[in-house]
Amino acid sequence: MATIKDVAKEAGVSVATVSRVVNKSPKASKAAIESVNAAMQKLGYRPNANARALVSKSTNTIGVMVGDVSDPFFGSLLKAVDTVAQAHQKHLLIGNGYHDATTEKEAIDLLINNRCESLVIHSKGLSDQELLQFAKEVPGLVIINRHIPEIADRCISLDNQHGANLATEHLIAQGHTKIAYINSEHDIDDSHHRKAGYQQALHAHGINFNEKYCAEAQPTDEGGEQAMIDLLSRNLPITAVVCYNDYMAAGALSALEKQEIAVPKDISLMGFDNGLIAKYLHPKLSTIDYPIQTMAKQAAELSLALVSGNSSMTKGTIFQASLIERSSVIKQESPDS
Structure with missing residues (x-):
């Protein structure tokens, strides 16, 4: 790892000047600050020898x-x-x-x-x-x-894609083809990969993907409830829902209960994570185990x-x-x- 001497050499200044910049001394000139900071960044040097x-x-x-x-x-x-x-x-x-x-x-x-x-x-x-x-x-x-x-x-x-694929395949194996997907609205690989797994399973069974069957929200119970309400407002013939995680599934369940839509009699529900909540919802939540x-x-x-x-x-x-x-x-x- 780089030393303070390496930084001084890279910046073209003395070790004392580097020390003044590191310790934010008012004696350090603007030019010295810029050159020393550039050298520290280039060399990956961290002040106070912590690195x-x-x-x-x-x-x-x-x-x-x-x-x-x-x-x-x-x-x-x-x-x-x-x-x-x-x-x-x-x-x-x-x-x-x-x-x-x-x-x-x-x-x-x-x-x-x-x-x-x-x-x-x-x-x-x-x-x-x-x-x-x-x-x-x-x-x-x-x-x-x-x-x-x-x-x-x-x-x-x-392998998040495989997990969501597994959840969707399970619903398809139970005869469901009108399957909705509730996703996290976070722009992260988990949400992208899980949605891809859902789509992959539909495609494998010749079921057309329809964006109208997808909703996004915060990956919380409140978000899941909001997303489920959104899906219900579209008047789609949904028979099953795959959720990004168990908390979104819990929120979706709450929304369905308020509309007197029974789970699983009217709509089947899948979670993801196999968190503690999954075992204590009513009905107990089918889900994907995340070890x-x-x-x-x-x-x-x-x-x-x-x-x-x-x-x-x-x-x-x-x-x-x-x-x-x-x-x-x-x-x-x-x-x-």
């Missing part, structure tokens, strides 16, 4: 960035990483990214500058190139729930192995989702109208 501490000094801390700690999905992820951390006598430092590029970058910078030698990063806002740069700088960085080919051995992800705890444990173990130089550790993995059958889906008996 070098990643290699030379352990802080017994695993840094984790998630979308939002208030989301139960990320709570499960954090719990799994913490289990690994405790087994290795380490602690967690947590940051929220909120699927926003600027916020994610700030969170990762904070984790690095606090000398986290291992990082488990759930990023949906930053570009592949930005994450590749972080991965180059931090040997112990592992990406979860995203696949970047250039660092595939440091990515733990789920986030297993994935998070593997990500944490891989991160620690990368830091220690343990090359025998299992590398990146693309997990496959599985179908969980409960009570919210039944066979479509009558022919489509």
Whole structure:
């Protein structure tokens, strides 16, 4: 990693000048600030030797960035990483990214500058190139729930397209052809891939895709309810719905109940994630199992192995989702109208 001397040489200034710029001294000229900042960015240098501490000094801390700690999905992820951390006598430092590029970058910078030698990063806002740069700088960085080919051995992800395809195939196997899809409105690969999986299943069975059967909203129960109300307002002959996640499915169920539309008698419903809520809805929700705890444990173990130089550790993995059958889906008996 670059040293302060490397920065000084690149910028064409003295080490003292670099120090003044880093410490925001009023004695640093505008020209010096610009040249030093450009040199630090080019070389990937971090002030106060925090980056070098990643290699030379352990802080017994695993840094984790998630979308939002208030989301139960990320709570499960954090719990799994913490289990690994405790087994290795380490602690967690947590940051929220909120699927926003600027916020994610700030969170990762904070984790690095606090000398986290291992990082488990759930990023949906930053570009592949930005994450590749972080991965180059931090040997112990592992990406979860995203696949970047250039660092595939440091990515733990789920085949989201296969999962949504599996959910839609299950409904088709039960005789449904008028299948709606409720998606997250977030512009992230998860929502794109899951919708693609839904479309893939329709195409495989000769069912025409119709955008009118799709609605988008925030990936929450409120969003799911809003999207279901939107779909119902279109007066479509829907017999089944695939939802982006279990919380959207819960919201869709609420909207259907308010309209006295019975699940699964009138409309069958599929979720995604197999979160805790899926088992306690009425009817119990058929869904797609997302093994986030297993994935998070593997990500944490891989991160620690990368830091220690343990090359025998299992590398990146693309997990496959599985179908969980409960009570919210039944066979479509009558022919489509």
